[in-house]
Amino acid sequence: xxxxxxxxxxxxxxxxxxxxxxxxxxxxxxxxxxxxxxxxxxxxxxxxxxxxxxxxxxxxxxxxxxxxxxxxxxxxxxxxxxxxxxxxxxxxxxxxxxxxxxxxxxxxxxxx
Amino acid sequence: xxxxxxxxxxxxxxxxxxxxxxxxxxxxxxxxxxxxxxxxxxxxxxxxxxxxxxxxxxxxxxxxxxxxxxxxxxxxxxxxxxxxxxxxxxxxxxxxxxxxxxxxxxxxxxxxxxxxx
Numbered sequence: 001x002x003x004x005x006x007x008x009x010x011x012x013x014x015x016x017x018x019x020x021x022x023x024x025x026x027x028x029x030x031x032x033x034x035x036x037x038x039x040x041x042x043x044x045x046x047x048x049x050x051x052x053x054x055x056x057x058x059x060x061x062x063x064x065x066x067x068x069x070x071x072x073x074x075x076x077x078x079x080x081x082x083x084x085x086x087x088x089x090x091x092x093x094x095x096x097x098x099x100x101x102x103x104x105x106x107x108x109x110x111x112x
Numbered sequence: 113x114x115x116x117x118x119x120x121x122x123x124x125x126x127x128x129x130x131x132x133x134x135x136x137x138x139x140x141x142x143x144x145x146x147x148x149x150x151x152x153x154x155x156x157x158x159x160x161x162x163x164x165x166x167x168x169x170x171x172x173x174x175x176x177x178x179x180x181x182x183x184x185x186x187x188x189x190x191x192x193x194x195x196x197x198x199x200x201x202x203x204x205x206x207x208x209x210x211x212x213x214x215x216x217x218x219x220x221x222x223x224x225x226x227x228x229x
Contacts (some may be wrong), residue, residue, distance in 0.1 A: 044220040051215060099167055102155040
């Protein structure tokens with residue numbers, strides 16, 4: 001059974017810092033891994049999707065890496081801003097099960 | 113529409129009542145998913161539709177939960193005889209084709225916040 005873990009559970013940083021969020025999963029047979037952002041009272045916004053054959057994806061100040069063999073992914077946020085404050089969720093997609101398995105999330109607070 | 117929409121956005125009900133939650137997926141998306149987000153439980157899968165059929169219902173927590181999809185579009189999640197532990201945010205997502213595509217992205221609606229008193 002696939003299990004997805006995220007650390008830390010919560011993180012508070014001053015504005016301008018670079019930070020790394022971690023995601024680990026137990027079953028490496030995945031099709032892709034996605035990082036989502038969730039703002040309070042809102043749905044999920046997809047940030048980055050890394051296909052199983054890829055090692056990393058970049059979008060603006062965000063960079064996500066994937067190491068399938070070790071079951072790990074990281075989300076790197078450069079030059080953090082208060083607007084980055086949200087809960088960040090990683091999720092793995094296994095084609096055989098046609099569903100996303102989510103981690104428990106990291107609550108990020110960027111202090112101005 | 114431009115995105116996935118869900119209604120109602122908030123629902124308060126009394127224990128024992130039935131509730132219906134609606135999801136309108138992105139036009140043309142054949143795959144539709146329901147998830148539940150509870151305090152202390154995280155975000156968990158409920159059911160997956162491919163067209164109007166549901167090949168994976170493995171996440172439905174009990175037989176009080178059912179869902180249907182009609183016309184390959186709108187889906188309704190029904191909870192019968194609601195219990196307090198059903199209180200959660202119910203999220204709907206859709207994707208273009210569903211199974212087996214490594215580039216497949218799921219797009220989420222804003223959710224329905226259900227509170228059972």
